[in-house]
Amino acid sequence: MRVKLEEEVYDLPQSWKEVTVKQFVDLSMYKEGDIIALLAIMLQASYDKVFAIDDASAQKIIDNMAWYYKEFDFEALDKPKTISIKGTRFNTPDDIQLKTYGQKIHFEILMKSPEDAIMKMAHTVGIYMYPIVSGEKFDDEPLNDFVNKDIMRCSIVEVYPLAAFFLNSWIPSSKRKTKLLLRNMTKTKNVPVLEVLSNLE
Numbered sequence: 001m002r003v004k005l006e007e008e009v010y011d012l013p014q015s016w017k018e019v020t021v022k023q024f025v026d027l028s029m030y031k032e033g034d035i036i037a038l039l040a041i042m043l044q045a046s047y048d049k050v051f052a053i054d055d056a057s058a059q060k061i062i063d064n065m066a067w068y069y070k071e072f073d074f075e076a077l078d079k080p081k082t083i084s085i086k087g088t089r090f091n092t093p094d095d096i097q098l099k100t101y102g103q104k105i106h107f108e109i110l111m112k113s114p115e116d117a118i119m120k121m122a123h124t125v126g127i128y129m130y131p132i133v134s135g136e137k138f139d140d141e142p143l144n145d146f147v148n149k150d151i152m153r154c155s156i157v158e159v160y161p162l163a164a165f166f167l168n169s170w171i172p173s174s175k176r177k178t179k180l181l182l183r184n185m186t187k188t189k190n191v192p193v194l195e196v197l198s199n200l201e
Helices: 021-028 035-043 047-051 055-063 101-112 117-134 143-149 156-170 172-183
Strands: 002-005 008-011 082-085 088-091 185-188 191-194
Touching: 021 035, 021 117, 021 156, 035 047, 035 055, 082 117, 082 156, 088 117, 101 117, 117 143, 117 156
Parallel strands: none
Antiparallel strands: 002 008, 082 088, 185 191
């Protein structure tokens, strides 16, 4: 759904499939009760712009967000065979072994970092998908840009199960623990918020 605010057009997600990783990160920090902040996250517009819209327009947006208030089981999602990155669909690997020593080291550092769960998931997908998308050997220098500019724009419905597959497969000794962490979600207005994936060794 297209929404026009002050001569600019924004896209309003119509399902969790249309919610990006970036929006999911923002939702994880959303404080219950601030409907303007919620709409700003969904539209990826400034708080001030949403604050200034008229009541009728705001109600129309809210009416088109009924999907958001329904329960959604992220754990039930299957690993996608392909993932859309930068408007192109790429096959996802079934081989969970990291191809280079650099990938392995970067992954191990990531698991010990204080980053929150969603960002760890985004970086995990980035580590695996960068060589496939770029057609180049793994390089940790452009990885952050790849994650922040490309993976963060991917659908959370594709990134979540793909990252879960990599994490659960790559760390067999922590598989049960990881699965519980991925499943352990709190609810704020029925918004899933992942617990921090930490101490995965």
